[in-house]
Amino acid sequence: MDASEFIYDWNVASRRNSVVLQRTFELHDETLRDGLQNPSVVDPPIEDKLEILHLLDQVGIDTCDVGLPGAGARAFGDVLRLCQEMVDAKLHIRPTCAGRTVVADIIPMVEVSQRAGLPVEVMTFIGSSPIRALAEDWSVELIRKRSVDAISFAVKEGLPVNYVTEDTTRSRPEVLADLFHAAIDAGATRLTLCDTVGHVTPDGVRNLIEFTRNLLSAWGATHVGIDWHGHNDRGLGLPNSIYALEYGADRVHGAILGVGERVGNASLDQILVNLKLIGELGDRDVTQLGTLCDKVSRALHFPIPISYPVVGADAFRTGTGVHAAAIIKALEKGDRDLADRVYSGVPANVFGRSQEIGIGPMSGASNVTHWLKSHGIPVSEAVVKAILARAKQSHQLLSDEDIRGVLAATPA
Numbered sequence: 001m002d003a004s005e006f007i008y009d010w011n012v013a014s015r016r017n018s019v020v021l022q023r024t025f026e027l028h029d030e031t032l033r034d035g036l037q038n039p040s041v042v043d044p045p046i047e048d049k050l051e052i053l054h055l056l057d058q059v060g061i062d063t064c065d066v067g068l069p070g071a072g073a074r075a076f077g078d079v080l081r082l083c084q085e086m087v088d089a090k091l092h093i094r095p096t097c098a099g100r101t102v103v104a105d106i107i108p109m110v111e112v113s114q115r116a117g118l119p120v121e122v123m124t125f126i127g128s129s130p131i132r133a134l135a136e137d138w139s140v141e142l143i144r145k146r147s148v149d150a151i152s153f154a155v156k157e158g159l160p161v162n163y164v165t166e167d168t169t170r171s172r173p174e175v176l177a178d179l180f181h182a183a184i185d186a187g188a189t190r191l192t193l194c195d196t197v198g199h200v201t202p203d204g205v206r207n208l209i210e211f212t213r214n215l216l217s218a219w220g221a222t223h224v225g226i227d228w229h230g231h232n233d234r235g236l237g238l239p240n241s242i243y244a245l246e247y248g249a250d251r252v253h254g255a256i257l258g259v260g261e262r263v264g265n266a267s268l269d270q271i272l273v274n275l276k277l278i279g280e281l282g283d284r285d286v287t288q289l290g291t292l293c294d295k296v297s298r299a300l301h302f303p304i305p306i307s308y309p310v311v312g313a314d315a316f317r318t319g320t321g322v323h324a325a326a327i328i329k330a331l332e333k334g335d336r337d338l339a340d341r342v343y344s345g346v347p348a349n350v351f352g353r354s355q356e357i358g359i360g361p362m363s364g365a366s367n368v369t370h371w372l373k374s375h376g377i378p379v380s381e382a383v384v385k386a387i388l389a390r391a392k393q394s395h396q397l398l399s400d401e402d403i404r405g406v407l408a409a410t411p412a
Contacts, residue, residue, distance in 0.1 A: 028227065028251050028252065029061045032067055035256070035260050038260055038264065038302070040301075065123065086118060097123065098124075100150075101149070105150075106124065124151060125194075148182050161189060162191070163188040164227075167194060192229050193227065195229065195237075205228070212226055228244035230254075231264070237264070242275070256292060256293055309346070318355075319367065322364075327342060328366050331355075331370075359388075361391060382410060
């Protein structure tokens with residue numbers, strides 16, 4: 001089915017040409033670092049982390065923060081093992097490591113890189129906002145010096161450096177300009193703009209990225225990449241990330257299922273979904289996205305809400321008669337694409353899912369007939385009426401066990 005023939009897309013009716021379409025960009029995962037800062041999750045064993053790493057690679061994530069190797073012996077061991085796996089399994093995904101602007105945090109990254117035999121991008125971070133400086137008793141001079149010392153050390157050791165200003169979205173422009181310039185002079189080749197507390201709106205995303213782009217252009221430093229790192233405190237993590245790409249970011253960060261501190265990071269899986277739907281993912285294969293989300297959920301003990309987009313249990317399930325009837329009619333036409341789109345803004349099959357028709361108090365005979373046929377059970381008027389009668393007495397969708405109970409008690 002040619003969707004454009006049957007769906008008028010107001011999303012692009014008068015939209016300006018997307019910046020994303022005119023250049024390449026990358027996607028960065030923070031599940032195994034920033035995501036693990038969620039106070040309710042479990043830091044999983046290395047076997048689970050390795051499986052997550054492989055799934056991230058399969059869905060086309062470009063880079064992954066594999067942790068803070070300076071946080072302790074276990075953290076160092078896990079980071080090293082993940083980097084070794086990238087080499088041994090010839091994965092396309094590349095490693096990054098986070099650490100404070102402290103040389104002691106960067107020394108373990110150098111060791112990991114040398115022992116694993118691959119470059120590790122150093123993401124060295126420090127707060128840049130006036131409110132953070134007030135709380136820490138930091139001066140701009142101190143922030144600048146710590147930043148330059150850390151960046152210079154990493155560069156001397158031959159590692160690429162990403163300078164991460166925490167709370168960028170609440171930082172003064174003159175301070176950012178000062179810190180960015182010093183970082184680039186010291187050898188940083190990326191800048192990460194952080195919405196650490198989920199403060200910013202799409203207007204703020206545009207203003208901050210345009211400000212940074214203009215600085216780099218004025219300095220002749222257009223080789224320096226811009227990352228966007230968003231959090232979800234206002235519920236804007238996802239749209240801010242999409243806008244960040246449109247406004248000129250070279251790479252956006254996220255975590256699977258949006259896991260992270262407080263209400264979490266931008267949801268990387270939802271970023272993938274939306275980029276796929278607007279035609280921006282190229283040949284990335286997202287059919288394993290559900291498997292990845294399920295694995296993260298189980299490994300981190302982080303339940304997926306039933307209504308969570310695309311990978312939630314109810315994402316493609318309906319028991320409503322009118323909705324189900326339209327889907328069933330599409331299926332009877334032999335058109336899976338039509339069935340996927342007639343009552344869904346997301347085509348389930350693209351993401352390895354399928355439409356599910358349940359039977360409940362708002363269902364009609366078509367729901368029952370479909371369920372029976374899909375389970376290879378002969379359809380009779382008596383059986384349909386019996387199941388429908390049971391459903392009308394229920395306060396929720398019937399389980400398969402409920403339906404089979406009715407079948408057992410009803411003559412064919």
